[in-house]
Amino acid sequence: MSELFNEVDEEVRREQLKKLWDKYSIVFIALMVLVVAAVGGWRGYQYLEARKAAEAGAAFEKAVELSEQDKHADAEAAFAALITKAPSGYRNLARLRMAAExxxxDQPAAAKLYDEIAADRxxxxxxxxxxxxxxAQLAMExxxxxxxxxRLEATATAKDSTFRHSARELLALSAWRANDATAARQWLDQIANDGETPPSLRSRAEALQALLPPVAKS
Structure with a gap:
């Protein structure tokens, strides 16, 4: 008797599933098609982005080679082309290298390009x-x-800035050129007190420190 009930229950379940399938099969198939299309689209996007990055990398290396061969006009044009079409990473690198070219x-024009990069969030x-x-290096003179x-105070005083050491050195040099020994000494002290200051920069700072007039005794 229990086997008969089980068979009836199974038949009822099959009938219910068939009704659900008949009612919602189109929706289910549509969802599956959307999932497959989304996955395929994402994979396609990843492939295209990887291809763009590879092409940009090759073009960037070619532009660098032109620069190293002193073909600066050609290198400048190559970096300019990358700026218009490369992914963001290579585009930013190309902007920096183009400014260098x-x-x-034209140093004033290059300084303006660097300023534009610095202001771009x-x-x-x-x-x-x-x-x-x-x-700042181009404008120093x-x-x-x-x-x-x-230009440089925010970078020089940021403890986590990679370029704080260079910023401090430039500020110390600028203050020294302006005969502002107090300001020069301030930046040289920061260079001396920072344990992560590169040895070569520390040596230059010590040499500049020796050129400053002695601190007046009170």
Whole structure:
């Protein structure tokens, strides 16, 4: 008798499943098609992005080779082309390298390009700091210490900035050129007291420190 009931229950379940399938099969099939299409689309997107990155990497290396061969005009054009079509990582690198190429013929124009990179919030923090350093290096000979301070103070005082050491050195040099021994000493002290200051930069800072007038005794 129990076997008969089991068979009846099984038949009822099959009948219920058939009704559900007849009612919702189109919806189920549509969902499966959407899932397959989404997965395929994502895989296709990943493939295209990887291909773009590979092509941009090859183009970037070619542009670097042109620069190393002193074909600066050709390198500048190659980096400019990358800026218009490369993925964001290579685009930012190309902007930095293009500014460096421009610096070989027009330093003020190159400084302006670096300033634009430094002000662009879509660029990563380290690249922005590097652009600030490069712009300040180009402007050093023609600008004032207050201007250099405006450019570099945030980088020089940020404890986690990769380029804080270079920023401090540039500020110390600018202050020294402006005969502001107090400001120069301030930045040189920060260089000396930072345990992560590179040895070569520390040596240059010590040499500059020796050029400063002695601190007046009270």
């Amino acid at each position: 421009v610096a070989t013929r 879509s660029v990563g923090g380290p690249e922005q700091d590097l652009a600030r350093i490069r712009a 023609t600008t004032t210490y207050p201007n250099m301070l405006q």
